[in-house]
Amino acid sequence: MTSTEEVESISEKSERLLNISMGPQHPSTHGVFRMKAVLDGETVVKLTPVFGYLHRNHEKLAERTSYLGNMPYTDRLDYFCSLTNNWAYALSVERLAGIEVPERAEYLRVITAELTRLQNHLAFLGFLLNDMGVWATVLIYGFREREKILDLFESLTGARMMCNYMRFGGCRCDVPDGWVEEAKRITDELPGVLDELEQLLTDNEIVVARTQGVGTVPGRKAINAGLTGPVLRASGVNYDVRKVDSYGVYDRFDFSVPLGSVGDCYDRFMLRLLEMRQSLNILKAALNELPSGPIINPKAKNRNLRPPAGEAYGRIESPKGELGFYLVSDKSGTPYRYRVRPPSLVNLTLLEDMCVGQKVADVVVILGSIDIILGEVDR
């Protein structure tokens, strides 16, 4: 949103301004995102994001696919976090059709969701540092740990990335033998890795210089712009859907919500590190207390599900922010309206505000610190 004064000042200086287009193929737009930037020297004067290069018509396709048939599509929304996407969709359908979920399934959902959060944040750190110009070193270390978690996913669900694991009223299958022990082993190893990352990154002079004071968002503005997830909490707003809605069985775990104070890129980066530690706490408790019992509600109907007419909105705290599914049913086998509330898209609302006045190299870091996935932005 550019005010008229700004437009005038832009046209005055326009002779020395440079228009550049970053993307849709650009090394650090995290996919096919495009930013049209107007630069005054190195400083960004105006920045217009262009969306839609990965608009895959998810919602339109979903309106002619059965409720269960949409589950695999949700995997491909935010392709880092297929399990949390599954959960959000399952949650919405369960609200719409009034399906109860057995306890063991809830625990499994919590475990897989927190593992997803861990691997997403690990990859995030890598990508952010890549945007700052480290030659993939941190990325590869992050992916090394991520691969371990993906192995867990694979042995549980059969797929590394597109897990398609949750069902309405539970989960698709029970954990294989030894899975819980392996998961415990990995969660026990992770704090060491986090310590290492923290030591190497948080006090790194260049990282500090590149991220502190860059892309600051005050809390009130963040709320009004609908930012969610770590980006919001970095601005000091205490809002975590896991605590607010306490969906699933999150109210049974003792964890806290890390909050930043400044709201710049450094805080967003630190919050991910702190959140991973909290996720580990949840994981440890959940793995130890995993109850026995059925993993899916036997009364729940998955095939040919025809929920009663009406609508439901279910939301969860995905690693990127608040992921919601809004479903309208007309009693038929396919949703009448199927809408994804994508955290990545809404978090980009303030992109221009964050970038204007910063250097062009900061744009890349700011975009990296928001942590977007284009599959979710454009759907």
Add this chain to the structure above:
Amino acid sequence: MTEDKQLQDELALYGVHLTLLEQVYNWGRSNSLWPLQFGLACCAIEMIASVTARYDLGRFGSEIFRPSPRQADLMIVSGTVTKKMAPQVVRLYNQMAEPKYVLAMGACAISGGPFKGGYNVVKGIDRYIPVDIFVPGCPPRPEALLNGIIHLQETIRRQKLSGPGKARHADRDQPSEYAIPEEGGRDLVPQYNAETWRPSWQGGGK
């Protein structure tokens, strides 16, 4: 060619190793495939994963991802090509320097995959540019991508530079640039590039 091969084998017995220029040429370009740093969707993550420690694409000399199409040899179309993106993909292909190869990674790049029914999805990138190798999967595992690249290397080593059936880039009749589709009112214009692809009912197909 077969006679040459026999002659070579015979000479090799006597300790004389003959190497054809063609072989050196093919050896060089097959072992130095620098991909374009170009991720479209989900498959791009697996593409990144294949560079990381566990899979290490770098062993085959392909870890140098060049962000500029001028310096890249291999375009990995990793993910869904939307109609909004297709012109840029073709433009990137046109900007690459010969010899260039295209690897269609994943179901979406091959045929549209699960999103085939969408109004904004190109049903296979081979409708606009020639694809050298298809790697199926949704997304393909990093091993599959490695396998695809190894296959591509083998294909390159077998390529001929002269005579009938010579490599695409060595053939002057084959274009090295393709028409960039335009964004029309309802759809891309044209819907496919008739030079490279024909719908199955016109005798084309994959």
Add this chain to the structure above:
Amino acid sequence: MWLVIIQLKIGIILTFFSLLFAVASLAERKILARIQNRRGPNRVGPCGLFQPIADGIKMLIKEDVVPRKADRALHFLAPIVMVAPMVLLFGILPYGGGLTLVDLEVGLLFFFAVSSVSELAVFMAGWSSANKYSVFGAMRAIAQMVSYEVPLVLVAITPVMVAGSLSLVHMVEDQAGYAIGVIPNWFVLTPWGIVGFLLLFVTSLAEANRTPFDLPEGESELVAGHLTEYSGFKYALFFMGEYFGIFAGSGLAVALFLGGGGAPLPLLQWIPPYLWFFVKLVVLVGIVIWVRASLPRMRIDQLMDLCWKGLVPLAFVNLIAAAIWHYSGGGWQGWILAGGLLVGAYLMLNRVVLRSRCSWERKYYLAKS
């Protein structure tokens, strides 16, 4: 006769550096890979040794794309202008042991005069490509290289002052011999020398556009900077020029501060000096690669701040420290005076730089509900 010898020397030096380029480009990939827990190229030839050859062949046969709006002449000339002066630099490096090609009286002057031509090449490349990213990268390159030239020259003046000559050979000779019979008389083992060496290393990183100062090429924001429109062999030449720049810069650091071809211990003097020279050079190149694998890139304003607010004043102070050292006759007095001055200056500069930065201490809250 001497013509043959000269030609032989030229041949040896050029072959060595060309080979070193090939090896370094492989070593860079291998070291990067090891640092990242990977294996790196290992399929082409034994241990991937032929990887640079494969890359070279591919680069040679790659199509040479010149954009339609590009300035063809400049576009063609830029890579040549990049490499040629770098090759000239190898002529004056004091390898020692009779391998030194030319002992120019004004060696250092020649070095800086010739090496700054590469700035022109970068700008030619950027300007002629008719690409916004290229021009942007070229602008950055000019700003960066011209700025860093100042501390580089200031630092290089200190050994000149102490040695009393501009000839690199003379400077190496000045560092010969051992104190107390064991410790070499290298300039790096003096208070101004260690500071000078570090400054020289940092500034030559910036001059060679290497991480963390690789802004002109800045991949994450400028795609490939001034190289965006270069393909095939022209791109390879730029790559080569960059590497030659690193070699030359490391060679200068070795000659000015690390005692040239001098052995680190008297016992090891039987090894010919040029071997020592190359060992030191290779170690420095290794450190450059190591830095690349581990540090993020700086931002342009921070880069300029670092140069003008940090390196230039420190280089000036270093100059004074060297003078004090020289006139106090070295020894412990020199250490106290020169060292004290440098430490004081460093602390003060650090405060100034730190004050302009945001606070380091952050508070994070853990909300329970």
Add this chain to the structure above:
Amino acid sequence: MLDLETIIKRVQEAVPSCRIELVSNESHSGHHSLLVDDGHAVEVARFLRDAPDICLDYASNVTGIDWLNSTVKEKVPVTETVEGEEKVNEKTVEKTVPGYLEVVYHLYSMRLKQGPVILRMRTGNRDPDVHLPSLTPVYRSAELQEREVYDLFGIVFDGHPDMRRLLMWEEFEDHPMRKDYFPPEESDESPIDEQARPKQ
């Protein structure tokens, strides 16, 4: 959390001329919503945001729904004269209920940690050029989502600072999420498209 009746009352006190009614939802979620007339929607939203005890400061989800014209069968008593005798017969008459486009806002309170309150606005018909007021001046988070609704449903939001297409390219003419949109003819038709095509 205040219940919806109270909120309606408060809104009517604050914005007296506005028409606001409760739309109930029979599904298990129990998410009932408030239908606001488009003339006062911005005022209502601003009131909901600023009233200290309601404080819906966060608009989570903004989306559109396309309700097609539907035919409803109604039994209408008809007086017929059969053989001179007057008879009251019931006859089924097909009546066309005009379709409309609807925008749904899910509002939450971040400060009070409450929600959701669902606001709806409806257009009068399904014309290609329908207008609704934009809530972006109140909730910045609606900015991109309203652009998306415009792109996919063709609802023009008045008062939006930057009303352009979000996902499709500028030259694109259709609004693909409308129920009567069907994708352009493909040269190689796939079976899924055949099923989805509305039978005409």
